[in-house]
Amino acid sequence: MSGFPRDQAAIVGIGATEFSKNSGRSELRLAVEAVTAALAEAGIDPAEVDGLCTYTMDNNPEIEVFRNIGGRELRFFSRIHYGGGAAGAPLQQAALAVSAGIAGVVVCYRAMNERSQYRFGSGYTPPPLPTAESAHYGYYVPFGLMSPASWVAMAARRYMHEHGATSEDFGRVSVVCRKHAASNPRAWFYQQPITLEQHQASRWIVEPLHLLDCCQESDGAVAIVVTSSQRARSLRQTPVLIRAAAQGAADDQQMMTSYYRRDITRLTEMELVAAQLYAQSGLAAADIDAAILYDHFSPFVLPQLEAFGFAGRGQAKDFIREGNLELNGRLPTNTHGGQLGEAYIHGMNGVAEGVRLVRGTSCNQVPGAANVLVTAGTGVPTSGVILARPE
Amino acid sequence: MSDATDLVTRARAFVGKPAATPVAARDPVNLPAIRRWCDAMGDRNPVYQDAAAARAAGFDGIVAPPAMLDVWTMSPFRPGGRASTERMQVLELFDAAGFTGVVATNVEQDYDRYLHEGDRVHCTAIVEDVSEEKRTALGVGHFVTLRYEFTDDAGDAVGRMLFRVLKFRPPLAQAATAQAAAVPKSIPHPRPAVTHDNAFFWEGIKARRLLVQCCAACGRLRHPPGPMCPQCRSLEWRTVEASGRGTIHSFVVMHQPRLPALHYPLTILLVELAEGVRVVANLLEAGAQQLQIGRAVALDFVEVEPGYLLPAFRLA
Ligand SMILES: [Zn+2]
DSSP states (O other): OOSTTTTTTTEEEEEOOOEEEEEEEHHHHHHHHHHHHHHHHHHOOOOHHHHHHHHEOOSSSHHHHHHTTOOOOEEEEEEEEGGGSSSHHHHHHHHHHHTSSOSEEEEEEEEETTTTTTOGGOOOOOOSSOOOHHHHHHHTTGOOOSSHHHHHHHHHHHHHHHHHHOOOOOOOEEEEEHHHHHTTTTTTTOOOOOOHHHHHHHHHEETEGGGGGGGGEEEEEEEEEEEEEEHHHTSSOOOOEEEEEEEEOOOOOOOOOTTTTTOOOHHHHHHHHHHHHHHHHHGGGGGEEEEEOOBBGGGGGHHHHHHTTTOOOOOOOHHHHTTTTTTTTSOOOOOOHHHHHHHHTTTHHHHHHHHHHHHHTTTTTOTOOOOEEEEEOSSSSSEEEEEOOOO | OOHHHHHHHHTTTTSSSSSSSEEEOOOOSSSSHHHHHHHTTTTGGGGTOOOHHHHTOOSSOOHHHHHGTTTOOOOOOOTOOOOOOOOHHHHHHHTTTTEEEEEEEEEEEEESOBBBHHHHOOOOOEEEOOOOOOOOOOOEEEEEEEEEEOTTTTTEEEEEEEEEEEOOOTHHHHHHHHHHHSSEEEEOOOOOOOTTTTTTHHHHTTTTTTEEEEEEETTOEEESSOOTTTOOOOOEEEEEEEEEEEEEEEEEESSSSTTTOOOOOEEEEEEEEEOOOOEEEEOOOGGGGOTTOOOOEEEEEEEEETTTTEEEEEEE
């Protein structure tokens, strides 16, 4: 089952707006700014775009983006559901479309005024229509379990119980992300590292999660341009190959609350993504030089490390304590600062950092990074990609 | 961001220049205006309203409260907006660029002397400073600082005022926040969405019964409810009433965000029922200190609003 068109599509341009708490302009404008910036970086005329992919949670329809950038013929458009779980999947869509010859230039984008116009962290209000999706929230929201942080916290508590991880182990993830953000001028928390003591002293949001276990809420947009690897060779940027791209939803999958599985300390959907990525790429954990691991909430970085085989079951805490997420560690992680440090653009900013790492242009560059793993939202149906440097 | 740079450059061309046409007060300093101001401010100092008291305090007669300095030359209210001579071009530049919001952020006054009845105040506003673009809680904007120079008929200074405003792009969130604030305090407790598939569950809770879906073909229990048995794909099902016994599989203590009907910090449990399925519900009457995974709990119900029941658990 590794029919993925390995290395046939490449990322040739990345673009972004500034990351802020209040962009002062529409989400659609953020989207078109990022999309045209990415195309300009690639050296591709916007009129050439014939494919667009985004998240279902994005409020900017493909056609609105398309007509604003002066597109002519849109041959491929698709959206991926499940919040930040969509961070890697649009690249899979783009790679499939490009390699199948359905589209020539596909732009993936995510643009949001998440902080200034609505806040995911403020609690879920079910829509009035009785659907399977709104019914789901009825088992949690009336009990006050109503924020993404709270849904993650329930699994995190059990993880601590079973594997002996502590709040400090979660905090170490936040500290290393903020350390990396501190030297990234694009990051909201540029020049603002934190200590483990500050993490421990930060207020409770939902025990066992402190404030500093939770990512920011941000306004901003990121766009990624995908075309064929063949064409990429003649473009101005070093091509970044899409070596592998996979989606995953697994046993008794729920949206953030897969509490009914036998073991709620694992991210089995991410294990499914990992198995596919390794099968598609022919790579193993040992071949991954750096990683962008989705960090909306620090606790879920631990089972991700386990899902990809960087650490054994329950041993991610030891892997982290040994400093392996640092730039000089075994697996430099979230070199842009992650969503804890750079910005929360639903993981799309992590894809852009993965591209920079492969190009060798990250502000926290990992020397010789040839294969970089980027994961999408955890606790939800998810996705992931392996980005690679051409031989 | 060349637009923003350009805007600042154009705005800064006004620095050091009058912000609007200099004005003379419509009325001289007078007792009726002072009385109204003191009433509004709750200022009962007699030297502002009682000549005898003022003389006893060493004045020649009543004096105006110093803080009224800028009141005398304020533009009158005009339903159609300000007259052209009253408008400040530097602020209009920002309006035109979409920074239509305005809020005063600083006022500092200096006084050279008390104003007496009959003094006529003159005022010139000068643009002192225009900031770079700033991100503020209200939105992206620029601070504009104005310096008002106040003089008397003789042209002698009587005081001055530094007045700083933020010209900002009104974020859309403000409208939403205003709407939220207008909602009555008694926000209804969130209701579940009731579908064909889960109506039995919520009906059961109304009757103080926690019902678990049970496949009619193979007997497998499942929660949350669904139309098909994931084990044998049967669409036939019945319900089993939970015994109410269970253990804590995990738990959290919520601090934020909060629902008005619940008490915080709020303990929420993931309970593994004796029957083998798990449910989420609140913990009643126990502090988080007493909690641990594996602890036995027993089912109860709580009425969060009249007629609105939810399952909950007590330590067993
Ligand atoms: Zn069955």
